[in-house]
Amino acid sequence: xxxxxxxxxxxxxxxxxxxxxHIYRLATDIGLSGFVCNxxxxxxxxxxxxxxxxxxxxAKVGTSLPxxxxxxxxxxxxxxxSPNGEGKTFQIRESPVTxxxxxxxxxxxxxxxxxxxxxxxxxxxxxxxxxxxxTDCGPRLTIVRDLPYDRRRTAMxxxxxxxxxxxxxxxxxxxxxxxxxxxxxxxxxxxxxxNSKGEKLAEATALALTRELLKKGKIIALxxxxxxxxxxxxxxxxxxxxxxxxxxxxxxxxxxxxxxxATAEKLAHINQSEKALLLSPARPIVLLAKNSTTGDSHRLxxxxxxxxxxxxxxxxxxxxxxxxxxxxxxxxVMTSANFSDEPICIDNHAARQRLEKIAxxxxxxxxxxxxxxxxxxxxxxxxxxxxLRRSRGYVPQSLTxxxxxxxxxxxxxxxKSSLCLTADDRALFSPHIGDLETPEARDFxxxxxxLLKKIANCEPDIIACDLHPGYYSTSVAEKxxxxxxxxxxxxxxxxxxxxxxxxLSGPVLGLVMDGTGYGTDGRIWGGEFLAAEEKSFTRLGxxxxxxxxGGELAIREPWRCGLSLLQQADPDAWLxxxxxxxxxxxxxxDRQLSxxxxxxxxxxxxSSLGRFFDGVAAILGFSQKITYEGQAAIELEALAAAxxxxxxxxxxxxLPWTISDELQAxxxxxxxxxxxxxxxxxxxLSLSGNxxxxxxxxxxxxxxxxxxxxxxxxxxxxxxDRIVLSGGCFQNRLLLQGCEQYFANSDKSITVFxxxxxxxxxxxxxxxxxxxxxxxxxxxxxx
Numbered sequence: 001x002x003x004x005x006x007x008x009x010x011x012x013x014x015x016x017x018x019x020x021x022h023i024y025r026l027a028t029d030i031g032l033s034g035f036v037c038n039x040x041x042x043x044x045x046x047x048x049x050x051x052x053x054x055x056x057x058x059a060k061v062g063t064s065l066p067x068x069x070x071x072x073x074x075x076x077x078x079x080x081x082s083p084n085g086e087g088k089t090f091q092i093r094e095s096p097v098t099x100x101x102x103x104x105x106x107x108x109x110x111x112x113x114x115x116x117x118x119x120x121x122x123x124x125x126x127x128x129x130x131x132x133x134x135t136d137c138g139p140r141l142t143i144v145r146d147l148p149y150d151r152r153r154t155a156m157x158x159x160x161x162x163x164x165x166x167x168x169x170x171x172x173x174x175x176x177x178x179x180x181x182x183x184x185x186x187x188x189x190x191x192x193x194x195n196s197k198g199e200k201l202a203e204a205t206a207l208a209l210t211r212e213l214l215k216k217g218k219i220i221a222l223x224x225x226x227x228x229x230x231x232x233x234x235x236x237x238x239x240x241x242x243x244x245x246x247x248x249x250x251x252x253x254x255x256x257x258x259x260x261x262a263t264a265e266k267l268a269h270i271n272q273s274e275k276a277l278l279l280s281p282a283r284p285i286v287l288l289a290k291n292s293t294t295g296d297s298h299r300l301x302x303x304x305x306x307x308x309x310x311x312x313x314x315x316x317x318x319x320x321x322x323x324x325x326x327x328x329x330x331x332x333v334m335t336s337a338n339f340s341d342e343p344i345c346i347d348n349h350a351a352r353q354r355l356e357k358i359a360x361x362x363x364x365x366x367x368x369x370x371x372x373x374x375x376x377x378x379x380x381x382x383x384x385x386x387x388l389r390r391s392r393g394y395v396p397q398s399l400t401x402x403x404x405x406x407x408x409x410x411x412x413x414x415x416k417s418s419l420c421l422t423a424d425d426r427a428l429f430s431p432h433i434g435d436l437e438t439p440e441a442r443d444f445x446x447x448x449x450x451l452l453k454k455i456a457n458c459e460p461d462i463i464a465c466d467l468h469p470g471y472y473s474t475s476v477a478e479k480x481x482x483x484x485x486x487x488x489x490x491x492x493x494x495x496x497x498x499x500x501x502x503x504l505s506g507p508v509l510g511l512v513m514d515g516t517g518y519g520t521d522g523r524i525w526g527g528e529f530l531a532a533e534e535k536s537f538t539r540l541g542x543x544x545x546x547x548x549x550g551g552e553l554a555i556r557e558p559w560r561c562g563l564s565l566l567q568q569a570d571p572d573a574w575l576x577x578x579x580x581x582x583x584x585x586x587x588x589x590d591r592q593l594s595x596x597x598x599x600x601x602x603x604x605x606x607s608s609l610g611r612f613f614d615g616v617a618a619i620l621g622f623s624q625k626i627t628y629e630g631q632a633a634i635e636l637e638a639l640a641a642a643x644x645x646x647x648x649x650x651x652x653x654x655l656p657w658t659i660s661d662e663l664q665a666x667x668x669x670x671x672x673x674x675x676x677x678x679x680x681x682x683x684x685l686s687l688s689g690n691x692x693x694x695x696x697x698x699x700x701x702x703x704x705x706x707x708x709x710x711x712x713x714x715x716x717x718x719x720x721d722r723i724v725l726s727g728g729c730f731q732n733r734l735l736l737q738g739c740e741q742y743f744a745n746s747d748k749s750i751t752v753f754x755x756x757x758x759x760x761x762x763x764x765x766x767x768x769x770x771x772x773x774x775x776x777x778x779x780x781x782x783x
Contacts, residue, residue: 001050005034007079008058011042012072013106013397015149018135019043019069020092021177026060027090028172033082038095038148040457042073047090048082067136068106068281070397072426092178095148105141105149105455107393108225108373110283110317112137114175119319125164130207130320131189131367133182134175137281141396142226142371143181147455151180155368162187189367191320196356207323210363214329219243221337221351221359225318226373226392226431227344228337228351230358231257233329237301240333244303246358248340252628253305255285255312255375257334259325264313267291267300267331273380282393283317284376300331309638314375317393320365336374341437343444346372371451372444374432381736388731388759390418391432396455398426399757401500401771409452409460409482410769411473413490413762415516415629417445420766421452421460422774427500427767428452435629436472445476464773466490466765468518486773490517491525493768494726494760495532500767501758502724507533508753509540509720511711511739514727514761515555515610515630524548526608526727529671529714535775540714541671543612545605549596554611557625558632559584560596561611562618567597569680577683583618609729612675616699619683620692630728637732640700643693644734655681655702659710669717673710678702704738712743715750725754728761 010019015038023036023045032049047057058076065071111119115132118124126132133139143155151157161169165184168176176182183189193206202209210220217239220231230247232239234256244250258264264278268288277286287310305311314334316322324332336344337355345351346369352362377389387394403425410420412433419430430448434441453459462484465477477485494517495510510530519525520539527543546568554560562583567574575593578584584593613633614626620639622632656677661669682695711723730736736754743750758764 001052003049003081004051004054005046005048005079005081006054006058007077008045008047008061009039009042009075010045010071010073013068013070014043015105015147017068017106017140018066018175018177018179021135021172021179022064022066022069023061024090024092024177025172026057026064030057030060032057033089035091035093037093038150040147046079046082068109095150105144105147105396107282107395107397108140108142109137109281109393110315111319111322115319116322119322126184128207128323129185129188130191130318130323131183131365132319133179135177135179136175138179138181139225140181142369142373142392143367145370147457149180154180155370156181156183159183159188159367189365192364192366194352194362194364196352196359196361198352198362201361206363207320210361211324211327211329213361214324214332215327217242218360219246219358221345221355221362222320222334223348223351223362223364223369224320225369226371226375227346227369228355229334230337230355231324232333234301234304234331234333235299237303240301240303243333243335243358247335249335250627251306251631253308253310253312254303254333254335255314256300256304257314257316257321257332259316259330261315263330264288264315265291268311268313271380273383273385277378277380277385278313278315280393282376283315284378284387284393285312285314285389287311287377287379287388288313304333307635307638309641310379312377341435342440343434344372344374372431372447374434376432379731379733381733382740384756386736386755386760387757388761389416389432389763390429390757390759394757395429395431398428399500399767400503401425401427402505404774406461406774407456407458408462408464408770408773409449409480410464410488410766410773411445411449411466411477412766412769413466413473414468414471416759416762417441417473418759418763418766419445419448419452420770421456421458422770423456423458427770428456429767432763442472445473449476449480462486462773462776464488464766464769466493466518466769467520484773484776486769486776488769488772489520489537490765491519491528491530491727492532492537493765493772495530495537495724495768496534496771497758497764497768498724498726498753498755498760499532499534500771501755501764502753504722504724504753505534507531507720508722508724509711509715509718510537510724510726511707512727513609513707513725513729513735515608515729516606519607524604524606524608526606526610527612527673528607529673529710531714531718531720532724534771539670540718541673541710543607543609544672544674544676545607546612546676547597547603548606548611549599549603551602551604553602555614555626558614558618558622561615563593563597563615565612565615565676565679566619566683569676570683577687580687581619581683583621609727613729613732616679616682616696619679620686620695630731633729633732636696637700637734639693640696640734643691643697647694647697651698651701654705655698657702657706659713671710671714673706675703675706678706700732700734700738704735704742708739708742712747712750721750723750723752725752726760726764730754730760 034047417433491512529541617632617636
């Protein structure tokens with residue numbers, strides 16, 4: 001049979017995932033000639049041989065991909081036979097330096113079972129080696145300097161392969177065939193343990209000494225995959241308290257890494273979906289319900305996650321992590337190595353400077369981290385994975401969107417910052433940045449702008465940002481050079497982000513419940529009912545405005561929100577009730593409290609459900625200052641969930657609420673949902689002796705009913721049949737579960753959608769901004 005030659009082109013996640021070795025093995029097994037190479041826009045294959053063999057090759061390529069690989073597009077072109085005659089040889093060739101880059105690099109992957117087996121085998125030459133990896137696992141984005149993904153363009157470039165590693169690298173039968181990060185103890189990165197002054201303590205015995213220090217309660221700054229962690233024994237209460245004090249992290253839950261799944265199951269209740277998520281190659285931190293029956297016997301410090309119902313648990317995802325869990329160590333606090341609002345440390349010298357007053361010792365290595373990546377955070381609600389922080393293990397995997405002609409860079413918001421760049425039919429996400437309150441975090445924002453442009457190899461045509469004039473991301477957007485700048489209303493972006501997450505288009509009713517978003521009327525929105533599509537939105541209703549005495553101070557001091565709600569609910573007796581409930585500072589006189597409520601300056605109006613949660617939490621006893629975002633609401637949810645665990649029956653009577661319709665100039669009606677009657681009733685029930693947990697549960701039940709009844713009425717009125725839930729308040733499991741399941745046994749004509757792959761908090765804003773900007777030609781909004 002006559003020979004033919006085909007040129008094949010693959011795009012997607014096809015670099016750094018063993019795709020070229022996969023092509024090589026298929027071609028050589030079938031007896032075809034040609035070559036494969038990485039290109040800036042994907043992988044190119046030229047293959048030559050009998051027509052039947054070529055058909056077999058193409059069929060097998062699509063049915064036996066390496067586990068991490070994802071083929072997005074595949075093109076096939078018949079070309080002239082090779083004039084030089086390549087015989088039966090097939091080669092992996094060097095990649096070209098230039099070309100148009102595509103969004104192809106894979107995410108960093110947890111250590112695979114085969115590498116773990118070798119690492120734990122005393123007879124293997126990589127026994128105990130903390131940087132073992134292969135084409136199925138290990139670093140990807142965190143070591144990339146440029147694309148295409150070849151060793152010379154990564155942090156592994158300084159490490160010349162030894163003879164044995166080079167043989168594996170060139171052996172098609174090896175898992176390390178063209179594994180760019182491959183190394184061994186003779187030719188690869190090495191560990192070193194230093195004290196806080198930078199003085200070397202150990203090299204060959206660095207790992208063993210680190211274990212001993214952890215057992216003694218020392219705080220270790222550990223250089224990992226995407227940055228440094230601060231590690232301490234999770235069962236050593238004094239050590240955990242010391243870490244909190246040094247890091248200035250009084251109450252915010254600390255993530256823990258445990259030895260294995262069996263250890264995790266001692267600490268938490270884990271269902272099958274959560275187990276699969278824990279064991280996935282992405283290895284995120286998973287929020288899991290504490291196992292109260294065995295938690296005490298396991299002696300985990302109560303300071304790890306105080307006053308909440310869940311632990312944030314992850315399993316080891318690097319060889320170094322696995323090696324730490326030996327000789328009796330089962331659980332370690334593993335929190336990001338930084339001060340509040342600063343990005344995670346990645347450089348050895350900078351880490352020693354920034355962390356010298358926190359860490360007792362530093363476990364370092366000499367492989368550079370080129371891309372900063374925090375751990376991802378996820379939870380499972382209604383059997384669905386919900387990403388709350390999209391970073392390591394998921395970035396830079398892209399999301400498929402409706403094809404568009406413009407290249408758009410969206411800068412997100414001020415809190416939980418993350419960027420998004422859209423090109424063609426893909427949305428590329430940046431690593432998690434965090435809150436843009438410090439110079440270091442703002443520098444990290446600029447790092448990520450450059451990273452996205454480098455990976456995509458493009459300059460954006462359009463910049464999108466939040467409507468808020470005071471956000472740092474807005475000021476950056478105004479200075480970037482682009483043809484067009486589009487400012488997007490915060491809650492509209494939330495809805496469109498969730499729509500994209502669920503592949504929706506056309507009009508929906510969006511329920512956006514969060515803490516803060518700049519409204520088109522200049523007020524603080526946060527409890528919104530919007531009819532929306534990508535190009536427009538109409539505000540159909542809202543939670544009734546209430547004042548925020550002290551402005552941003554009310555976010556840090558929930559008693560101010562509680563006092564404002566009481567005043568709005570009961571103008572005649574609010575002060576007396578506040579004193580009786582004992583949630584306002586005793587140091588403030590009645591006159592001072594009255595002046596605070598009467599001030600006309602720094603007393604903005606808000607419709608925020610997040611601030612409403614804070615106020616209810618204060619009324620029910622949360623009187624301290626906030627030490628981390630959402631603390632009062634998170635602890636209120638924990639009270640409610642604990643009560644529901646022991647009292648699963650729904651309440652016989654809900655708290656009251658009201659809906660009022662205002663007639664607009666165009667004849668339409670505008671909905672105001674007032675939850676103030678709930679506040680008055682909660683205060684009365686609390687004063688009459690009802691328990692805080694019972695009232696917290698009743699508040700959640702009543703809130704769900706009020707929100708979804710209002711949503712149902714608006715759907716009927718405006719001929720809508722899809723409800724989209726978005727905003728930080730839907731990180732609350734009880735609220736999300738209740739709203740999602742509200743119509744399950746009643747009205748099948750309405751479908752409820754929520755976030756999955758994209759965070760429901762402000763970490764998902766940039767995607768919505770980008771897609772709205774793509775429709776900006778016809779953009780409008782109505783209020």
